[in-house]
Amino acid sequence: MSEHPSSALFSSSPDQGESYLARLNPEQRAAIETTDGPLLVLAGAGTGKTRVLTTRFAHILLTERAKPWQILAVTFTNKAAKEMRERVSLLLGSPAEGLWLGTFHALCARMLRRHADYVGLSSSFTILDTDDQLRLLKQVMTPWQIDTKRWPAPGILGVIQRWKDRGLTPERVTDAEDSDFADGHVRAIYTAYQARLIQLNACDFGDLMLHVTEILRTRPDVLAQYHRLFRYILVDEYQDTNTIQYLWLRLLALRPGEPSNICCVGDDDQSIYSWRGAEVGNILRFEKDFPGAQIVRLERNYRSTRHILGAAAGLIAHNDERLGKTLRSGRDDASGEKVLVVGVGDSDEEARDVCGMAQKMRAEGHSLSEMAILVRAGFQTRAFEEKLVQSGVPYRIVGGVRFYERAEIRDALAYMRVLNQPSDDLAFERILNTPKRGMGPAGVQKLHAAARSRHIPLTAATQALLAEKELKGKTGDLVRALMTALDTTRDILAREGHVVAVEHLLEESGYLAMWQADTSPEAPGRLENLKELVRALADFGTLGEFLEHVALVMEHDENAGDARISLMTLHGAKGLEFDIVFLPGWEEGVFPSQRTLDEGGLKGLEEERRLAYVGITRARKHALIFHAARRRIYANWQPSMPSRFLEELPDEHVIRHEARDTLHRALRSADSVFAGGAPLVARRRRDPLAEQAASFQLGDRVRHPRFGEGIIVAANHHHVDVAFENEDGIKHLQSTFLEKL
DNA sequence: GAGTTTCCATTTTTT
DNA sequence: ATGGAAACTC
DSSP, X not given: OTTSOGGGGGOSSHHHHTGGGTTOOHHHHHHHHOOSSXXXXXXXXXXXXXXXXXXXXXXXXXXXXXXXXXEEEEESSHHHHHHHHHHHHHHHTSOOOSOEEEEHHHHHHHHHHHHGGGGTOOTTOEEOOXXXXXXXXXXXXXXXXXXXXXXXXXXXXXXXHHHHHXXXXXXXXXXXXXXXXXXXXXXXXXXXXXXXXXXXXXXXXXXXXXXXXXXXXXXXXHHHHXXXXXXXXXXXXXXXXXXXXXXXXXXXXXXXXXXXXXXXXXXXXXXXXGGGTBOHHHHHTHHHHSTTOEEEEEOEESSXXXXXXXXXXXXXXXXXXXXXXXXXXXXXXXXXXXXXEEEEEEHHHHHHHHHHHHHHHHHTXXXXXGEEEEESSGGGHHHHHHHHHHTTOOEEETTSSOGGGSHHHHHHHHHHHHHHOTTOHHHHHHHHTSSOOSOOHHHHHHHHHHHHHHTOOHHHHHHHHHHTTSSOHHHHHHHHHHHXXXXXXXXXXXXXXXXXXXXXXXHHTTHHHHHHHOOSTTHHHHHHHHHHHHHHHTTSSSHHHHHHHHHHOOOOOOOOXXXXXXXXXXXXXXXXXXXXXXXXXXXXXXXXXXXXXXXXXXXXXXXXXXXXXHHHHTEEEEEEEEEEEEEEETTEEEEOOXXXXXXXXXXXXXXXXXXXXXXXXHHHSSSOTTOOOOOOOOOOOOOHHHHHHHTOOTTOEEEETTTEEEEEEEEOSSEEEEEETTSSSEXXXXXXXXXXX
């Protein structure tokens, strides 16, 4: 970015004025300068997609084709939206404000607040999280007496969401569609669920898209208004769009008598979200959908070495349904290491070797922040975590339980929601008995009944029942205390602002006391999280703004700082890149996943292969693939076969170490682990761990890379117990990571 | 209404 | 193995 001094952008001289285009290759330039008419940019991994997107945005503005608010720019994640905003600001040399730039959902929320009345909502509608959705659905579906063993509520919610993804309002669901699930009652449940949402003045995520699309479909005046407004549309990750997103884009893009200036950027080879409604078909059909569309292919990769690209290309070539695109190295010097494929005995060895190699690489001068372990499924992370902790390698898990999804955060948010909007029944229901106030399911039922018969929200019903002495005794006192706390907090909110008010409410309601009294080991962390939440609150002007942000941006920057190796799923790694990427678990059944194969057949296999392609292309310098002969799944060991994807990697780009002996020799030697090629000697292996452990004795002083110095207090053949000077309690460790003093 | 026990499933995830 | 949710008891 620094290569473009922003001052040049505002020069009137044509030469200088186009300096932001100077360092682009011809395809990138074409993608940016083809401003009018539909354009599909097929951007392979690492071909400068984000740069093209942001430069195109700036180009449209700088050539005065449109004002900032006349461009609609859509991304999938908040992270992508944020990055785009920052980079556009940088190109323009001033903060990019007043733009229609955001995620599909954030943009739809903004539109829906303007036209909420067309679908029976008021513009202050609440956006529900998954928790609320599920609780609401469970309430709504009771009359149907669904066998929740066979058809669990999350499954039904999934069906409804999938319908919403496809733009199907309840009326549009056909009989045939409905009959597949829960004895054909889902459409009826869906209808009731939607009605209840409207009653609550609430939306789920799907509704944001569905309602707005419905408005655009049925209100020509509203549609025309947006047609006049948006002259240019930019879409990121087009291969991930689902049907409703496609319909929404199409409605906005197809302007009568005007060109469709829609530019979609995507990569069909990186489509990995079909299981949640994404339609690869959208990108494959682009030319048909938007007549006169031009296509630009970005195939010059500036990220990875020649071998990494070769391996990835060889793999993805096995897919049939492709638009066709070949990644070429954009660099002349690109030689680099071959992709390393390592076969190990079992999943424990795999974790140990990955960990050991990460340490070796670190010793060779690579930062941990430039390394990642990418797994197929979440359950694989545990083994790696264990080994990383034992060996003292700092790591971070990406995509675990996120900040705003933690129980204590959701509770606190529910308190804020009730404060913000007393009619938010779902939030009220959540806080009513948290902490315990003697309100169980029966009590809640009573409140619901009262609220329904009087057509008032739950909070009002509660007040009424308290006044009428219908709620009394200990329960009544506790509930009254909650209502009083809410009332006094409203005064404080008006006088002293939202931060003080929220602090007061959490204190007075007894919510903080609940965690303070909690003796479980997580309690202090939860209190810490609550503090962090209050801190974040201060960044917003009002409670309402904060809640809107939280509903749409379910992420929160936490301790980014220091160098750690990243541990995440392949899905989570999309869009990221690292110098060194470890890819464990390449075994039949794990990767490709058996379940995907069973459910998705050949299409499923192709998606898994794309996932593998995404994994390999995350690596800039080194890609290391592992497979184990046995894997521990839950309790027991299961034999596993190498993944078919391994055979699909072209030999000229790969080194294969099919036994761990050579690998260990390489790990210990000063040579790079990639030097390889040493002939394997199949010799009976002694147990090196047992040998090492035996050399430790009770009372020995030892040093651990993470925990420091300590004394051995117990030892058996594989593990030792150590009391460290600077750590509480006794640590049970594998002796491999200890150094005898 | 709350605490205890048993049973069950267990890919991928954003908004 | 493990955690989460439904079922069961006090």
